[in-house]
Amino acid sequence: GAVVSQHPSRVICKSGTSVKIECRSLDFQATTMFWYRQFPKKSLMLMATSNEGSKATYEQGVEKDKFLINHASLTLSTLTVTSAHPEDSSFYICSAREAYQETQYFGPGTRLLVL
């Protein structure tokens, strides 16, 4: 099956710093990537959808200036949490889909802890 990787798997940072999370599709070209946030014992909350070479589409309530998403190539998307605060601590998961395919494949997630 298709493989999606994320880096780093875990990051701890100080409040006010920015953190970049990378999401890569390893064996397919991901024309569309999705970023989710998962709270403890809760479902996945979609943050944004990004298409390669285009601006991301953010879900209602998600600050686009805080969560910067770049999808510059067919195998890489990045999520940058700018000026992170403790309330941004969460599990961030990316997902990727190939063109004209319906199945989404998920990365292993990145646990962010902001002190």
Next chain:
Amino acid sequence: AQSVSQHNHHVILSEAASLELGCNYSYGGTVNLFWYVQYPGQHLQLLLKYFSGDPLVKGIKGFEAEFIKSKFSFNLRKPSVQWSDTAEYFCAVKRRNSGNTPLVFGKGTRLSVIA
């Protein structure tokens, strides 16, 4: 807008018991349906999917799901669970051929299998 309901928040079963997890969706059009599993500390993995054809779909690890169009349901079943099936299970739906629209997830059902 589509929505997905998973009625059971937490299910506790003994090993060898049979499992059925409910999933209902609300959308009048044609949909693709998915079940994902998230084992403790791991990423979401695709268990099975239904796009068309035989409404009884078989997935990995002995799981199956049945699409009942009249009931807008896609329940997940396994005849005999094992301790290793302890995980969080997510039902998801996507409008068929809707381009870049993301999966819509249910809130998840936590399955705990006890010896």
